[in-house]
Amino acid sequence: MKYRRIFTIVIDSLGVGALEDAAKYGDENADTLGHISETNKDMKIPNLQKLGMANLHNLKNIAPVENPLGYYTKLREMSNGKDTMTGHWEMMGLHITEPFKTFTETGFPKELIDELSRRTGKTIIGNKSASGTEILDELGEEEIATGHMIVYTSADSVLQICGNEETFGLEELYRCCEIAREITMKDEWKVGRIIARPYVGRKKGEFKRTANRHDYALKPYGKTALDALKTAGYDVISVGKIFDIFDGEGLTESNKSKSSVHGMEQTIEIAKRDFNGLCYVNLVDFDALWGHRRNPEGYAEELEKFDVKLGEFLENLKEDDLLIITADHGNDPTHSGTDHTREKVPFIAYSPSMSGHGKIDEQDTFAVIGATIADNFDVKMPEGTIGNSVLDKLI
Template sequence: MARAFILVMDSFGIGSADDAVRYGDTGSNTLGHIAAACATGSTGEKRRRSGPLHLPVLAGLGLGKAAEAASGLAPPGLATETISGLWGYAAEISRGKDTPSGHWEIAGYPVPFDWGYFPATIPCFPPDLIAAIVKEAGLPGVLGEKHASGTEIIAELGAESVRTGKPICYTSADSVLQIAAHEEAFGLERLLDLCRIARRHVDALNIGRVIARPFVGDEATGFSRTANRRDFAVPPPADTLLDAVEKARRTTITIGKIGDIFAHRGTGENIKGPDNDALIDRTLEAMKRLPEGGFLFANYVDFDTLYGHRRDIPGYAAALEAFDRRLPEILARLNPDDLLIITADHGCDPSWRGTDHTREFVPVLARLGGRRGSVGRRETFADMAASVAEHLGLAWRGAGQSFL
């Protein structure tokens, strides 16, 4: 019996979507703009990399062709004569360009509703919401209460947070309440408990996630976020591919923040790691023991959090090249009848204005035995769930059409 794998390169968009104008993202192109910057030699700063973008394995799976089909432009450096898999691109129909929307749609549940968002005002949170959280958690108050970059706000308010015992609350263009606090001075478990409290209070506002953002350091040396991030998301309102796998009593292994994104429903064994490299290690280990009929769903978040949101083009390029160098290890672990899909959940163009996600098409790169060729444009990310369900022989009533 075959196995299936979906690997999500978090934020790796390949061209602005048809509806990008609604999000202010017309012209965004995460891959295209990174490749163009590399081709012009403008990514060599900080000695992280130099030269054209070099992704031979992804290009061999059809990335360059998928990107050209999606955007109309061939990314520099990704041309190849030989394609060793199935390739295409997908449009998102969920009403958002955030992490839960993208992942839920990949898993067969396009989000049909509008999330709740916090306005770009200071303070951005309703006073009664903050008052309720402060009272239940026994806090002296909170800091921040605005839209902000996570790294910038801990640099601005980290010392005051440690001194006063007040956590830092902030948001972004996503449907999210983020809470940062010092891992030692405030306490990691206390921060997680605070986020659980906040999760209950934002349910009525239809907020997708509450995210714990622990940090360490001091005023003299500076503050940095740790790998102990935790997302507290609402569960999908309907069944996803993960539920279908669970109901069929198959084995599921999820890597990275997949468990948090789906509120740990149907996510099986969840394995985390501090960075992309460690998460690839965990993926390889899990592939060794995933039984026939099993499903592995992984997220590699560094592209988004470390480079996309920070508008770091050379960092993003170097991370892509590092991922590409390790892809042969993953491909070597596939059995002949396994299905592998590599995709993304949204864009986060590091050349774009602001620090938010960008509404983009995503690549659909698949390996299944010796099959090769285009799967064309997929009208929803959910086609990937339908394809996995068909491959694993699962009963599927969710959205999407298989491309197999």
């Protein structure tokens, strides 16, 4: 074992340039980080900069440093798709050949909606791609008045159901979501997650979503690096929506986050504790609040907030700790539409004990991450997984 603790932080959607097959996905020339730096020329990310982010990728007004602290490269996605679950599952060793279904442009098929309506006994309204706050302002009053059920989606592979906690009821909302999960196990309708979205309030402008959200996720299609670590007796601690993405599989502890800043605060507190294993962090606001809403200024401000917290985190990093910073896909806020973008992702690795630094050759799969973690703890990756370790390059 080279490192006693590994922190893997996923800056959700921070792509670093279009993949070679991006045109197949309508994402030619996408570049999340590059375009954010072009549209926010005053952006300052000094901690990412000193770790090597500007060496990794050409950024406007952020210069590469002569001696970056860490090792850096770009990872290409081997799986088919560009969604959250595909990216994270591949990081931990799974090769996803069939992308999860999305219904961003069309809403859900009539046959699916009809079956969901029949089995829940609800008239369904909505059935389109929308933000959670917008759909409530549009249809919340109608749902309360009529008992109808709001169903909507997003650019992710999700089916979301809203329910007012006082009039619809939490248990009823969960019941309807369980039915939706059963229905969407069909291959042609298979979405990654069903999400219960409870809210309170009685009129437009006053609706607020509550903390009683519940995700009904698909379980990973096979065992991952997380399962291997847990079986071997190591700690596998999650922060943010990692629990939802893996449906709790392979985890020994999970921590829900209220925001990306809160997620970093939780990670800093975990770094102050004693554990032996992996802390796996997802910071979702970059994607949910700024990428999908095509707001490069908000994205840049979120990066600056992250960078401040990253500085605090680095102060708590021990000699036998390893930090890996990466992403799960792109979401270029200057691109057309509101969907994720098919991009390479960063891989930055740093430990206070490293004597070297610099560029590593580009890697052909995100699974480098899981394989490297497993290699560090001398744990065999599960059968059928992909990925090669770069541990020997992190000297």
